[in-house]
Amino acid sequence: MSLHQKFRMTRQRQVILDELKKVHTHPTADQVYAMTRGRLPRISLGTVYRNLEILSASGLIQKLELGRAQKRFDGNAENHYHIRCVSCGCVDDVMCSILTSIEQDLCKTSEYEILGHRLEFLGVCPRCKDKRTGTRKKMKKGGSYGIKGVTD
Amino acid sequence: MSLHQKFRMTRQRQVILDELKKVHTHPTADQVYAMTRGRLPRISLGTVYRNLEILSASGLIQKLELGRAQKRFDGNAENHYHIRCVSCGCVDDVMCSILTSIEQDLCKTSEYEILGHRLEFLGVCPRCKDKRTGTRKKMKKGGSYGIKGVTD
DNA sequence: TTCTATGCAAAGCATTTGCAAGTCC
DNA sequence: GGACTTGCAAATGCTTTGCATAGAA
Secondary structure, eight states: OSSSSSSOOOOHHHHHHHHHOSSOOOOOOHHHHHHHTTOOTTTTTTHHHHHHHHHHHTSSSEEEEOSSSSEEESOOOSEEEEEEETOOOEEEEOOOOOOOOHHHHHHHHOSEEEEEEEEEEEEEEEHHHHSSOSOOOOOOOOOOOOOOOOOO | OOOSSSSOOHHHHHHHHHHEEEEEEOHHHHHHHHHHHHTTTTHHHHHHHHHHHHHHHHSSSSEOTTTSSSOOOOOOOOOOOOEEEEETTOOOEEEOOOOOOHHHHHHHOSSOOOOOEEEEEEEEOOHHHHHHHSSSSSSOOOOOOOOOOOOO
């Protein structure tokens, strides 16, 4: 939480970072907990929460607060948008450029000091589209993609 | 929650809707609870939650899920963006047009069926800017505004 | 009259925190 | 050695839910 104190790379912290970098999914805290227990059978959920907080505050990972759903964490610390499946809750990266101008535009007209923006897309993931067999509108067939394919 | 059943306009529901339309702030459930107790001293928080849910599901009001903070509710049901003060947590409307093209662009490249997007700005509200007396960077002095002025 | 809504209290869930013991630099 | 961390468990805070009673159509 602090980052006003130096932070140590403990084994727990390293493993959490490792596991997070290893996957392209966007795991929740309890998923990270599960992912680390193989290597650290005695780690506690509280430690996972604390470390995810510290790692994201230090910029090594990214904390995603999409909607009011459970927080998720992204081993990719670079600024990018996400899309969330309203059906299964999975989260994928969106390959589109960051909107820089909207903040500048708002600066001109707003009394606020603008610090940033948060953009998130909602949709139905390919897997869930397939599940609802036939019975729905607007079924894309095309093959191109702009979303990194991995999931929940 | 349902809306598959007809819903009745009870006194509680009406008062909640009323009070919400009356203000331009974006109250949390417990603030709505406080706002209604003047007219309905015996209303319960649970009822407030249930009705806010029903009213927003029916489109009469809007439910705001900004970050993972407490939900807020907006008597203005029209689609518009919001800005949240990182210092005091207040929420204001942002007067800028809705981005329609980003979803269409994403449609072309994404395997997802795009259903919508959620955009939220972060900043420091005028009131909080004033509080930190002088001791900070980037103090706007200008008078124009693009944000409906009312607050938390 | 019938089905929905209310009040109350208890439960739920994700997350945070206090504390004594352990560990890193 | 001293500050930062951990594991454990309890606490927190917002929101939801079960249930018996009340109320709208």
